[in-house]
Every structure is written in structure tokens, then in C-alpha cells.
Amino acid sequence: MKLKMNYKLATKCLYSDKEGTSCDKSGAISFPIYQSATFAHPGVGNSTGYDYSRLQNPTREHLEDIVCSLESGYDALAFSSGMAAISALMEIFSPGDHIISGNDLYGGSIRLFDNINHKNQITFDYIDTGNDDIESYITPSTKAIYVETPTNPMMNVTDIVKVAAIAKKHNLLFIVDNTFLSPYFQNPLVLGADIVIHSGTKFLGGHNDTLAGFLVVNSAELSEKLRFIIKTIGSGLAPFDSWLILRGIKTLSIRMERQQKNAIKIVAWLQTNEKVKNVYYPGLPDHPGYEISKKQSRGFGSMLTFEVETSDLALKILSSVQLIHFAESLGGVETLITYPMTQTHADLSQEKREETGITPTILRLSVGIEDIDDLIYDLSQAF
Incomplete structure (x- = not known):
């Protein structure tokens, strides 16, 4: 009987700490690429656990397990790009909702907020989350605080623990884009964030050869909401791209x-x-x-x-x-x-x-x- 290990970060980069993740019985060291769009059922009401790759694929699932482990999360979801991940995340909000956001973000995030999300009647206040009085911007419509730390490109730093306390006090979601430091150097969920974003294209992939994005969450409720969204809009990461990111994370x-x-x-x-x-x-x-x-x-x-x-x-x-x-x-x-x-x-x-x-x-x-x-x-x- 194998004992479950509490691996250190460098080891988690190679092995998920979730037991029973491998679908392969060959002993292959490199996790297989399950390049299949669909999966056969043994019979009516019976399933292998996989139905259709838009919903889930074994390669993507293994990658998600590793990223979830690295961020000490409840669940991780792998998307076709970082912007696909953020776009899916914004679908948990409704017209009339208000979000307090850092003012020094990746330009693509601001473009999404100011055009697509604004069109859907979600409003934003852009502030210096490291220095401004965040609570003075909170309204009855405010649903979340969204930050990058360090920021892109001016390298401003926000105190995650401090903002997490404000978010908890006002029952707001606290979202942190952790792309710049990766889970190797920083774990916002451990510090009180609810959702962590990664452009997996960047440090997680590490070789400038594929696109990917991740959302890592701290609760079953958020996992359920986002799992419904990813299967509905169909922006999950493809098997081969999942394998490329798996290979990148090893180093x-x-x-x-x-x-x-x-x-x-x-x-x-x-x-x-x-x-x-x-x-x-x-x-x-x-x-x-x-x-x-x-x-x-x-x-x-x-x-x-x-x-x-x-x-x-x-x-x-x-x-x-x-x-x-x-x-x-x-x-x-x-x-x-x-x-x-x-x-x-x-x-x-x-x-x-x-x-x-x-x-x-x-x-x-x-x-x-x-x-x-x-x-x-x-x-x-x-x-």
C-alpha cells in the first residue's frame, strides 16, 4: 500500500499529490496525451469518468491536479489561454455588479473589462490597491476585488493579507492574478484570496510554445460554478497543450x-x-x-x-x-x-x-x- 506524501513544492511540480490521478497502466513516466474528443461508455448509466473532452480529459485533469496542488487550492481549471480564463471568471458576475480593480494590470485584462464586461453592464473602479483606501470604493453593488501583485508592468505590490481581510469583512470575492511570481514563489489562496489566476503561457509553460490559462479556487461552490461555465462555453485546454504545460511545470x-x-x-x-x-x-x-x-x-x-x-x-x-x-x-x-x-x-x-x-x-x-x-x-x- 502506497502512503500519501506531503510533497514540497519542487516535487509537486512533477507529481500531483492527489492519489489515483493516472489513467495509464503501462508505467509511462510521461503522462499520456489522451488525444480523444469522446469516450466510450460500458453501458447505459455507466461511465469511465470521462464523456467528452470539452467537459474533461484525463491529460487536462492531471494538469489541473498539479496546478491545484501547487496553489494549495480546492480545484483548478485549465483554459485555452489566460484571457479565456479571465473571460470565464467574469461570467460568475451579473449586470449591475461592481468590481474594484487594480489600475496597473495587463492591458488585455483592462481591454476585456472596459469593452466586453462593460457591455454586459459590469462596472469597474480602477485604483491603486497597494495604497488607496479600498473600503471607500465599496458600494452595495460591489462583488469582488481584483488585483495583480506584482503588477504589469510597473511592479507595484499589494498586501494580499490586508486586502483579503477587507474582502472577507464585506463578503466580497478576492481575486489575485499570480502570473508574475507563479505558485513557486507566491500562493495567494494561502494568504486569504478566493480565486487565483495564471496565464499558463508564461512561467508555468516556460518555453514560449503554447497558450494556457488557469483559475484556482478555494471552495466547492466556486468550483461548481466555474465547472458549469467551462463546459458550457467550451474554453477548456486541449490535451496536447495540457501535456506541453505539464512538461513545462516539471522544471x-x-x-x-x-x-x-x-x-x-x-x-x-x-x-x-x-x-x-x-x-x-x-x-x-x-x-x-x-x-x-x-x-x-x-x-x-x-x-x-x-x-x-x-x-x-x-x-x-x-x-x-x-x-x-x-x-x-x-x-x-x-x-x-x-x-x-x-x-x-x-x-x-x-x-x-x-x-x-x-x-x-x-x-x-x-x-x-x-x-x-x-x-x-x-x-x-x-x-
Whole structure:
């Protein structure tokens, strides 16, 4: 008889701590890709536990078990992209509902809120959730508080425990996008959040080769609501993509440690560069969120943003990097540099960008696993 183990995070990246998840009896080390749209029934009223892959598929289920384990959740649901996950989540709200949201979010989230969800008569207040008085924005229609921490791209930090207490006091859902730190460095559910969001495309996948999204919840009630939504709208992650994310998660712990180590060295180099005006990284002792980050996270991650002297210099760097890729996305093994003005936050008005500090001199860096000397040399020659 096998004993159930209480695995550490690095081990959970390889094995779900849920017993009986494998459908395969061959002894295969790599979990199989069940590339099947439908499943046969032994008879009327009898089922193997799987009916149709829109509802559930063994490969997706195994992936969900691992992500749920990593976040210490009740249930996890895997979607075809991060935006598909957020879109499905918004379906638990009704016309007239109000959501308090962070004002420094991924531009795609704001685009969804301001267009699709606004059309469906859901309203939003965008505030600085790390500093503003959240309770002053709560109304009888408020149903949730939605934050990213650290934020994209300005790396602002919100105190998860503090906001969780406010949400609980007012009977609100507390939603945290945990993409930037991944479950390896931060677990919002443990700190009091109700729902955690991940763009699985990023650190969980880690190889810039597929799209995925996740919702991890802390209760049976939320699980039931979202399971109904995912089977109804049909945005579940496909078997092969589920397998790619499974493969990526196996090296999550190693990648996160190496990427963070590289990021810390790049931050130090940027601070010595006279052409760099500001560096935004929660691991800097003078960062406003440094103490909170130390309290609620196990690491500072590998995302950083920096501001250069002029917009011309920013454009020169983007066109001059050779090893580093000028591209959207983040969290992969390759280092990527992004220009939020024209990429991740292009759909925001100039006024909204300026409110959060996104100017033509701002660059975002997702640090990969390359040799640090090569990365710094490339940045140096690009400057």
C-alpha cells in the first residue's frame, strides 16, 4: 500500500499529490496525451469518468491536479489561454455588479473589462490597491476585488493579507492574478484570496510554445460554478497543450530560481548605468513593496521594468538587442524585452498609461535562463 506524501513544492511540480490521478497502466513516466474528443461508455448509466473532452480529459485533469496542488487550492481549471480564463471568471458576475480593480494590470485584462464586461453592464473602479483606501470604493453593488501583485508592468505590490481581510469583512470575492511570481514563489489562496489566476503561457509553460490559462479556487461552490461555465462555453485546454504545460511545470522550480538569479544581477547592472533613470523590481530594498514582498512571497521573481533617459534611447535598445528578443509575453526560458506603449498596453488611452507611469521611456524585461554574462553584454551593446 502506497502512503500519501506531503510533497514540497519542487516535487509537486512533477507529481500531483492527489492519489489515483493516472489513467495509464503501462508505467509511462510521461503522462499520456489522451488525444480523444469522446469516450466510450460500458453501458447505459455507466461511465469511465470521462464523456467528452470539452467537459474533461484525463491529460487536462492531471494538469489541473498539479496546478491545484501547487496553489494549495480546492480545484483548478485549465483554459485555452489566460484571457479565456479571465473571460470565464467574469461570467460568475451579473449586470449591475461592481468590481474594484487594480489600475496597473495587463492591458488585455483592462481591454476585456472596459469593452466586453462593460457591455454586459459590469462596472469597474480602477485604483491603486497597494495604497488607496479600498473600503471607500465599496458600494452595495460591489462583488469582488481584483488585483495583480506584482503588477504589469510597473511592479507595484499589494498586501494580499490586508486586502483579503477587507474582502472577507464585506463578503466580497478576492481575486489575485499570480502570473508574475507563479505558485513557486507566491500562493495567494494561502494568504486569504478566493480565486487565483495564471496565464499558463508564461512561467508555468516556460518555453514560449503554447497558450494556457488557469483559475484556482478555494471552495466547492466556486468550483461548481466555474465547472458549469467551462463546459458550457467550451474554453477548456486541449490535451496536447495540457501535456506541453505539464512538461513545462516539471522544471518550474529550477527555472524560477535561475531566472531570479539572473534578474537580480541585471537589476544591479542597470542601477550602475547612468542612462537608466529608474529600476522597478520588488527585490530592491528601496522598492515601496519590498517588505510586503518579503512577508508574502518566497522570492521576487524575474520580471523587472526600467526607465531610460529618452524615448529615442528606448527605441534604440529595442532595435539593437541581439541575444534578447524584442517580443511580447514573458516567463519563458528566453529573455524578452517588451515596449508596453505599443505592445502589452497599446489599447489603453494615453491618459490611463500616464496615470500608472507607462511612458515612451519604459521598458519591461522578462529575464530568462541564458548565461548572465551574455545577457549583460547584449544590454551593454544595445545601450
